[in-house]
Amino acid sequence: MKNTRNALIIFLLIIICLITAACSGKQPIEQDTAAGNQLLSSSWDQVLAEAKGQTVNWYMWGGSDAINEFVDRKYGRVLKEQYGINLHRVPISDTAEAVNKVLNEKQAGKNQGGSVDLIWINGENFATLKQASALFGPFAAKLPNAKYVDYDNPAVVKDFGLNTEGYESVWGSAQFQFVYDANRIQPSELPHTYMELKQWVEKHPGRFTYNAPPDFTGIRFVKQLFYEVSGGYQNWSQPFDQQRFDSEASKVWDYLNELKPSLWRKGETYPKTTAELMTLFNNNEVDFAFTQDIGGITTDIGKGKLPKTAKPYVFDTGTIGDYHYVAIPYDASHKAAAMVVANLILDPKLQFEKADPASGWGDGIGIDPTQLDGEYKTLYTELTANSGATAVPADVLLKHKLPDLQAAYTLALEEGWKNHVLFQK
Template sequence: MQLSATGYRLSTTSYRLPADRLHPGRGDFVMLSNVKMHGRLLIGLTLLLPFLMQCASTASTPAENRTETESAAITVEEMAPEGAEPPPDYEDQQWADIIAEARGQTVNWYMWGGQDNINNWINGFVADTLKAEYDITLNQVPLVDTVEAVNKVLGEVEAGVDADGSVDMIWINGENFHTLRQADLLYGPFSQFLPNSTYVNWDDPSVNTDLGFPVDYYESPWGKARMVIAYDTAKLAEPPTTIDSLVEWVKANPGKFTYPAPPDFTGTAFITHFCYQATGGHEQFTLEFDAQRFEEQFPACWDILNEIEPFLWREGQTYPESHARQQNLFANGEVYFDMAFNPAEASSMVSAGRFPETTRTFVFDSGTLANTHYVAIPVNSPHKAAAMVLANFLLSPEAQFSKADVENWGDFAAIEVARLPEEWQAQFDALPVGVATLPNEILDENRLPELPATWRIPMEKGWEENVLKQ
């Protein structure tokens, strides 16, 4: 395993092509099993060039203005998927035209900034590669809560800032996607046109819907997640793997358990498991909110959460205000459990020396929530081209592989690895699994859908009124 120029692990078989043979749409790292494969690739490119140049000469698009060198660099790999409609304002254009427009732009990416390894990966590998390959400057704007970016977009549009907004891209969650989409403040559809979107399984309901709301290509996926619960085997040999057994454990071990207070994302996700069990399962919760059903069924959820509250950390008088605070409590040994939506997060924390080496993770026997995380582009972004190039790069095998490495981040791939060339599949298969990370066969079982956004907000308000304030 080697380090890239940015210091992030890529692979043992990465080759950097000469400058005159770069692939502008995919990056300049090409997986080759040997020199013979390299030769076949170059021969294939040579045979393909006359066809591509003929197509370029007959097309009537802004791409005609590309230099001869740029035209020769085009490969099928950087082209939009066959039949994909160009995004708004780019009708009759090619992906190469979007790249050309993006060069020299700065993309302001508003995103949650609460985890150092994620920030380091964004400002290192992603920013450096984006600059080197596309001359795009990445400016990460870290947030405590994604709603800060949503409010900025809402405020700017209300003030008449329709084309020169501050936000070019958002790492967005389901609730905020729903808010901006309902207000018609997201640019799109665009993600169907990204060349690397061919690696995405758009038929997967966990990809084509976000908190029950159709994505419709107004978001681009860049990672997947599954909630796991971390514990220290030095303090707890066998964790409680059902809701009922966890309730009994909490009552038998006062002060050693808590969870982040909703509307913290992790806290809301965690209590959703209790509410699913108390109300009879997730299948009944459709996108359309049913106020009568909510009033009839959710009190059973408040009852369970109130039952354990006196036995929580600080007797349930206060809750951790964030996932980061929950992590600190576990790291310091004040509580015996942490919970996270990244199955590899505990391993990353062990590697960083923050969590004990005896940390392991588990999921409930009945399943835990699984989701996809996305990026979206506000309608008033002034640098939509750069944002789309960034979204496409995040879906590239290079970025997804680097992101999946626990030494960089450990985030699960948003792409379907089986769709990649065999060389890349082998690289993903060879990635080391962290000491606290569950095997894929366990993580792929009993994946529960998230509560639709239309139910999520009432649940958060209901928790505040019926649990926190009681």
Template structure:
């Protein structure tokens, strides 16, 4: 009798465990049709940086209603800095939480490496995202800032690091460091960049390293000597920066606000079309233009992935596949929406879609110059800059 009772208890435990994780267990091997069927009626929690109102509006006003109408999926955007939701995932991992609060994440570079190394991601996902094989540029699926992707994330967008300036106040933008030095010293207080704790500030330092070595091809991470050379240069500019370089904007949003208020004449960031939506809605001056240093612009991709303990893997895969569709990518490319570069191979599309992408990507006379793409450094460079910069740059 005791053996029978023990057997029944064990069976019950196994059944309950299977029911509690039925969606996760059943998603392996599902085809597109099965995933869509499984996704119906589900809610996907999308954790993403929320510092850009145009990006937020794209998700809320375009993506969310479309995935609801097409797949009966409720998409909830959860704004949170990437580092914070990585910490949240890590806390859930340490606590052994199998039913997670996070489903879909927007991630890349250093944060992808941290998530991957700590087993915070779902695993290999791109085989079950048809648009990755069908439409995405395969060159973007191999490495993310030097880290092997191994099918754990899907390329969502591709951008270049550029600067914006007010052409009413700046006749000719500085295209190299000699010109930047001359302009900053002639116009004290009118230029700055974010603290390197912010992704954009860190990227600006990496861009300076490239600008100091215009003839060098980096086949590996810059050396400490390369980094110190950049810090020394930035230290020489500090007395002529906004607030004499005694403090820096904490985030790109703060720098954008300074620029919008006319306190500085430049802002910057990844995404060469980023200024256009801000110009359209009146945030930035209509006289804003965009440029890159003449030796090139850092270029990288950003990605979508899934939490290791997502409760909705099928629905998350369906949402990612939609975000990589022609319709979603063409809308995202529109300069009136987000202006984010596409990861799709447009030359393989139908003539109709090629025409749509060409129209969506028009920038008019926004670009002061053209530039070549510079490969992003391995993420160890960003980590080093975050540790070292303040030791050299702060007075």
């Protein structure tokens, strides 16, 4: 998902919200109103009964026609026909738009009748709302289909290092992968670490670049480098340490600045998005692109965005993978219906349809395959068998999956890249 933010605006809104509450002599609005608490203690049949006839205003990034069509067709139809729920997808260009809307309502003292019922969310945006006590819950474990989710997996229950604590429910997954063209590069020539990548780039000047942070895959490329030069992700699970970060991050800036003269256009400019990088790759201007789609690159090949001989792979040192979620604001008008949507999108059949590149998306599943049996297990086996050469095998991805970095370190890397790499001449 797209996760660009205006962190300063959001931070100021939180401060204003807390100051207003303090000056008024009132305590900040509690996450769960009495009605919300009652809903959380209700049976699922009672939740369904309350949800019937409601309209869910689902705020979500709307930049993909394929995703929009899938949500409307697959979820909207089932919700209407089986549950009597209307799905109103509200497209936004940045998740921070929905976050700001909720924070504005909180700052105004509103605790019911909110305009946002459900948000497609993760990372810093989730952290912002959770820290502002602006989320309803914990509701995730209440969902019947939560039985398919592996809540023992740290990658599921920690979103960018922050414990979700049931205030968001998983929807899908993604993992960073490199893409190369088998007609240009033989598998034996591929770099499998950042140190090997540097050697490759220096031998092939002008044939590599990466997305400029804070683009989602661009900063993920930098975060993986940060892990490799600093001894691994295990070293960054504790609260933010500025002195330690500065010491290790200097290795990142040195690496990237040493790489600059050998980059596409000598590092004087960078593609802004994954789509721009794919265009450069497809036009044979560079030899690598990136993808986050666990289901493979079949869709991008079919649309002509990538050559037919393109293949994805991951570094031996691992690549960052994560989950994306849905969350319900504290003042959502239709919490029951939002819970039904959150449960529906965990349905194994719909998870597999979403993961199938034929859907136009190819998003990774959010459920745990080991929790499946019978028909669902068979369907999953068929799904993975059909992915073919345009996808990295699921077991290989899992073996090389690295957890994402805490939001505070991510923001520090974004700012540091701008100051120490982009503006470094």
